[in-house]
Structure formats: structure tokens, C-alpha cells
Amino acid sequence: MAITAGEAGKVVRWRRWAFDNLGTVLANFGSLWFVLAPLLAAYAPRRLFLTYFNLFLRRRARRLLAVVDPYVTVDISEPGTSVHYSRFGRVTEHDGTYEEVKAYLAGACSEEARELRAEGAAEGDSVVISMRDGQDVSDEFQGVTVWWTSVVQENSQGQQASHTRSCQRLTFHHRHRRLVLHEYLPHVRRKGREILFSNRRRRLYTNNKSVDSYRYDYKAWSYINFDHPTTFDTLALDMAKKRDIMDDLDAFRNNKDFYRRAGKPWKRGYLLYGPPGTGKSTMIAAMANYLDYDIYDVELTVVNNNNDLRRLLIETTSKSIIVIEDIDCSLDLTGDRAARQQKHHQDRDRRDDKRDSSMVTLSGLLNFIDGLWSACGGERIVVFTTNHLDKLDTALIRRGRMDMHIEMSYCGLEAFRTLAKNYLDIDEHRLFVSVDEILAKDNITPADVAECLMTAKRAGSDESSCLEILIDELKQRAEVNAKAEAEAEAEAKAKAEAEVKPAIEGEGAGAGGSEGGRGGP
Ligand SMILES: Nc1ncnc2c1ncn2[C@@H]1O[C@H](COP(=O)(O)OP(=O)(O)OP(=O)(O)O)[C@@H](O)[C@H]1O
Numbered sequence: 293m294a295i296t297a298g299e300a301g302k303v304v305r306w307r308r309w310a311f312d313n314l315g316t317v318l319a320n321f322g323s324l325w326f327v328l329a330p331l332l333a334a335y336a337p338r339r340l341f342l343t344y345f346n347l348f349l350r351r352r353a354r355r356l357l358a359v360v361d362p363y364v365t366v367d368i369s370e371p372g373t374s375v376h377y378s379r380f381g382r383v384t385e386h387d388g389t390y391e392e393v394k395a396y397l398a399g400a401c402s403e404e405a406r407e408l409r410a411e412g413a414a415e416g417d418s419v420v421i422s423m424r425d426g427q428d429v430s431d432e433f434q435g436v437t438v439w440w441t442s443v444v445q446e447n448s449q450g451q452q453a454s455h456t457r458s459c460q461r462l463t464f465h466h467r468h469r470r471l472v473l474h475e476y477l478p479h480v481r482r483k484g485r486e487i488l489f490s491n492r493r494r495r496l497y498t499n500n501k502s503v504d505s506y507r508y509d510y511k512a513w514s515y516i517n518f519d520h521p522t523t524f525d526t527l528a529l530d531m532a533k534k535r536d537i538m539d540d541l542d543a544f545r546n547n548k549d550f551y552r553r554a555g556k557p558w559k560r561g562y563l564l565y566g567p568p569g570t571g572k573s574t575m576i577a578a579m580a581n582y583l584d585y586d587i588y589d590v591e592l593t594v595v596n597n598n599n600d601l602r603r604l605l606i607e608t609t610s611k612s613i614i615v616i617e618d619i620d621c622s623l624d625l626t627g628d629r630a631a632r633q634q635k636h637h638q639d640r641d642r643r644d645d646k647r648d649s650s651m652v653t654l655s656g657l658l659n660f661i662d663g664l665w666s667a668c669g670g671e672r673i674v675v676f677t678t679n680h681l682d683k684l685d686t687a688l689i690r691r692g693r694m695d696m697h698i699e700m701s702y703c704g705l706e707a708f709r710t711l712a713k714n715y716l717d718i719d720e721h722r723l724f725v726s727v728d729e730i731l732a733k734d735n736i737t738p739a740d741v742a743e744c745l746m747t748a749k750r751a752g753s754d755e756s757s758c759l760e761i762l763i764d765e766l767k768q769r770a771e772v773n774a775k776a777e778a779e780a781e782a783e784a785k786a787k788a789e790a791e792v793k794p795a796i797e798g799e800g801a802g803a804g805g806s807e808g809g810r811g812g813p
């Protein structure tokens with residue numbers, strides 16, 4: 293009798309179900325197994341029989357083991373030698389979990405373990421304490437005790453000492469499997485990351501020339517250790533403004549979840565504008581010190597094109613401040629774009645080499661700030677500085693791109709008090725009134741005041757003499773500044789007139805020329 297496709301399907305399904313569940317069935321009817329086993333051995337295919345027999349034994353063994361030894365272990369191994377070569381050089385890949393766990397345990401083990409190992413930290417002069425192999429420490433999390441052991445694993449590649457890897461082994465009761473895997477381990481990583489972050493030396497990065505990017509050892513960024521002494525305490529600025537900025541930075545730093553909920557990339561833009569010497573660069577250093585972030589100082593003139601700019605962005609780390617200083621000078625991003633285009637052609641021959649080599653455009657820069665790529669990594673601050681706010685394209689600085697516009701202005705009494713404290717260690721003095729009069733009358737920058745204070749400090753013997761010298765210096769500085777301002781104004785006026793004159797003459801000559809043309813042969 294022929295079997296229909298439907299019947300064949302049923303048989304196949306039934307057989308598959310039977311084979312799939314054979315182990316369970318046998319496990320549940322343990323004693324039956326001994327009756328069925330010889331039959332199965334005789335009739336079932338040999339491989340299938342062995343597989344299910346194996347499974348059965350393993351299940352039994354596991355159950356037995358769980359009664360005898362209810363502990364589970366998780367190994368977190370030292371990063372391997374997974375190395376690949378990219379155009380940016382030799383890159384060793386690892387996810388950092390081992391370092392995070394080691395950093396976390398450094399706190400616990402230095403108190404409990406008796407045999408420790410000290411290694412120099414990757415950065416700085418400190419040492420990293422870890423457990424010697426075979427040492428145990430315990431840790432408590434939500435009332436549950438877990439144990440960590442430092443062990444050495446043999447690599448599968450060989451038996452030699454060079455093929456061993458250290459590993460941190462976590463042991464816990466299988467009852468707490470969920471808690472440990474889903475809460476405790478993420479907690480260990482988070483804490484470890486915080487410890488690593490606070491132990492590291494902060495860095496000041498600057499981008500390398502894009503034209504060298506063909507070199508095999510090319511790195512997009514070079515860095516030095518960042519060790520600027522400025523803080524918000526020493527920054528000369530109105531107290532209210534300072535508080536505002538610090539609150540804003542705190543809100544940014546502490547609101548990761550809010551940014552995620554609101555669907556906003558975790559980044560913030562600050563535009564610092566004001567005359568030279570009003571403390572824009574100093575403010576950036578204070579921000580970095582306040583947040584404990586690295587600084588990436590982007591020199592746009594050595595970036596070839598928008599693509600290279602994007603690459604720079606990708607290679608920045610989170611918890612960093614990306615700075616573009618004097619944005620109006622770095623690129624021709626100012627004023628009316630059509631006029632700029634025309635000017636670009638006219639000035640092509642006159643432009644200097646630096647500017648010539650950069651093809652970064654306004655749209656490239658806008659994408660850099662808040663394009664899709666800008667969201668990668670998160671927790672980043674972008675700061676632009678400029679002396680001429682009016683010269684910047686409005687698209688570049690609109691709210692949302694540059695979230696906070698901060699004006700850095702000339703020195704007032706409140707800012708002066710900070711500087712007097714910094715340089716002379718004076719909080720209050722009767723001569724502050726005279727200083728205030730000068731500052732109110734003339735445009736004197738904090739940089740000017742700081743320089744005068746240095747002179748006064750060198751020449752004066754006590755507070756009063758220092759302040760008297762300072763007042764003289766400030767008066768002279770005010771005169772020099774006023775003269776320079778008047779000269780600059782006259783020069784600008786003369787330049788404007790010189791530009792207007794040929795244009796009028798050109799129009800006249802053009803009109804005459806066309807008339808002449810009409811009258812010509
Ligand atoms: N607000 C300030 N508080 C403390 N020091 C200041 C302040 N402004 C300027 N200074 C002093 O003046 C020096 C120059 O200041 P800074 O480089 O920050 O000015 P800037 O606004 O960035 O100038 P530029 O526009 O030319 O780049 C600093 O090294 C610092 O000593």
C-alpha cells in the first residue's frame with residue numbers, strides 16, 4: 293500500500309519527536325532504560341544510540357554534581373594575542389574586561405589576599421596590585437558571597453610557559469547564577485572601568501597631517517599628558533556665569549539615561565566667543581579638569597577633506613572634549629556663502645599653503661558636529677572658540693549644535709578678585725576701588741590684568757605696593773589698548789574705502805567701455 297506524503301510527514305515528525313525526546317523519556321523512566329538499552333543498541337543506528345547514551349549519562353552526572361558541588365565558575369581570561377594589521381598599524385583586539393576585573397579586584401584583594409603582585413601602571417608612576425596565582429578573595433554583592441581566584445591557564449597552542457594565560461576565576465553558588473551574571477558582573481565591570489578611568493593620566497591630543505595617512509604607521513592623533521593647572525576656582529569670570537556653566541556640565545555628565553530616553557546623542561556643544569585674552573582656552577582647560585576628560589584639539593588646516601575629518605571623529609574616545617579653536621580662522625566658514633565662493637576663486641593664488649591643502653567644507657563640519665557619525669561613542673563635548681561671533685555661519689552655531697553660547701568678556705571687578713587671589717593671595721583691599729574704576733572705564737582683558745599682576749608681584753614688597761604698581765600698569769595698558777584700538781579702527785576704515793573706490797571706478801569704466809564698444813567699429 294502506498295504511503296501518502298501527509299502520512300510520511302507524520303511518521304517523520306513522530307520519529308523526530310521520539311528521537312529528540314528520547315533522552316528525557318529515558319531519564320524519566322530510569323529503570324526502563326536498562327530494559328530498552330539492549331533493544332535500542334540492537335535496532336537504533338549506532339551513532340544515535342551513543343549520543344543519547346552520552347546525554348543521559350551527562351545529565352545524570354550533572355544532577356549528581358549539582359548535589360555534591362553546587363558551585364559554578366566563570367573564567368575571565370587575560371586578553372589573547374588576537375592581532376591584526378590595519379592601515380593604522382598593529383592593533384591588538386580585546387574588550388578590556390580582564391583589565392576592568394583586575395582593577396575592581398585590586399581594591400578587594402589588597403586588603404584580603406596575603407600574596408600579592410605589583411606591576412607598574414600603564415600610565416603614571418602608580419602600581420597596580422593584583423593577586424598572586426592561586427590566591428582567593430571573597431566579595432559580597434546584595435548579600436551574596438562570591439569568590440575570585442587568580443589562576444594560570446594553559447593555552448591550547450602549547451605547553452611552554454609562554455603559552456600560559458592568567459585568568460580571574462569567579463566562583464558562586466548556582467542559586468545565584470542570574471544575579472551574578474546579570475547584575476554582579478556588569479557591576480564589577482562598571483566599577484573597574486571607573487577605577488581605570490580615575491587612575492589614568494589625562495591626555496591632550498592633536499591631529500596629525502592627513503597627507504601622511506598613506507604611511508603604514510600613521511596615527512590620526514598624537515598626544516601628550518594633559519597637566520593644566522586651571523580650575524573653575526582660578527578662572528576669572530563672574531560667579532553666576534561660572535555656576536551656570538558648571539551646572540550645565542554636571543547636567544550633561546549625569547544624564548546619560550535622559551539623553552537615551554529623549555533619543556538625543558550624548559554630546560553637547562559650547563561656543564566660547566570674545567576678544568583675545570579673555571580666557572577662552574583657559575576655560576576649556578578648566579572644563580576638562582572639572583569633568584576629568586581628555587582634550588582633542590582639532591587643527592582643521594591639516595585635515596585634507598571631510599572624510600578625514602570624520603575619521604578623526606571616529607578615533608576619539610568618549611569622555612572627551614573636542615576643541616576647534618578660532619573656528620573663523622581655521623576655515624572660510626563665514627558670512628554669505630555665495631560671496632565666499634566668488635572670493636575663493638579670486639583669492640586662489642593668494643591663499644597660503646595651509647589653507648590650500650584643506651578641503652573641509654561647512655557641511656563636513658556640520659556633519660562632524662551632529663551628523664550620524666557624531667553619535668558614536670557618546671559622552672563628548674564639542675567646543676568652538678572664536679574672536680568674531682558675527683563672522684560665523686549661523687548654521688554652524690545654531691542652538692542644538694552649539695547648545696550654550698558663552699561670552700568671555702573684558703575683566704570686571706568680580707573677575708579681578710579671582711585674579712588678585714590667584715596672583716597676590718588677596719581677598720579684599722581698599723585699592724580694589726581704584727582698580728574697579730580703571731576696569732569700568734577701559735577695555736582690559738583678564739590676560740592683560742594677569743600680566744600686570746605678574747609685574748606687580750615681582751616689583752612690589754607688600755600687598756599695597758603691589759596694588760599701586762598694578763594700578764600704574766593698568767593705566768598704561770589702558771592707554772596702549774586705546775591707541776591700538778583707534779589705529780585698528782582707522783586702518784579698517786581706510787581698507788573699506790580702498791575696496792569701495794575701485795568698485796565704483798570699475799562700474800564707471802565698465803559703463804564707459806560698453807558705450808565705447810557700441811560706438812566702435
Ligand atoms: N578668565 C581668565 N581667568 C584666568 N586667567 C585668564 C583668563 N583670561 C585670560 N587669562 C590669562 O591669560 C592667558 C591667555 O588667555 P587665553 O589663552 O585663555 O585667552 P583666549 O581668550 O583663548 O585668547 P585667544 O582668543 O587669543 O585665543 C592665560 O594663560 C591666562 O593666564
Ligand SMILES: [Mg+2]
Binds near residue numbers: 573
Ligand atoms: Mg585661545
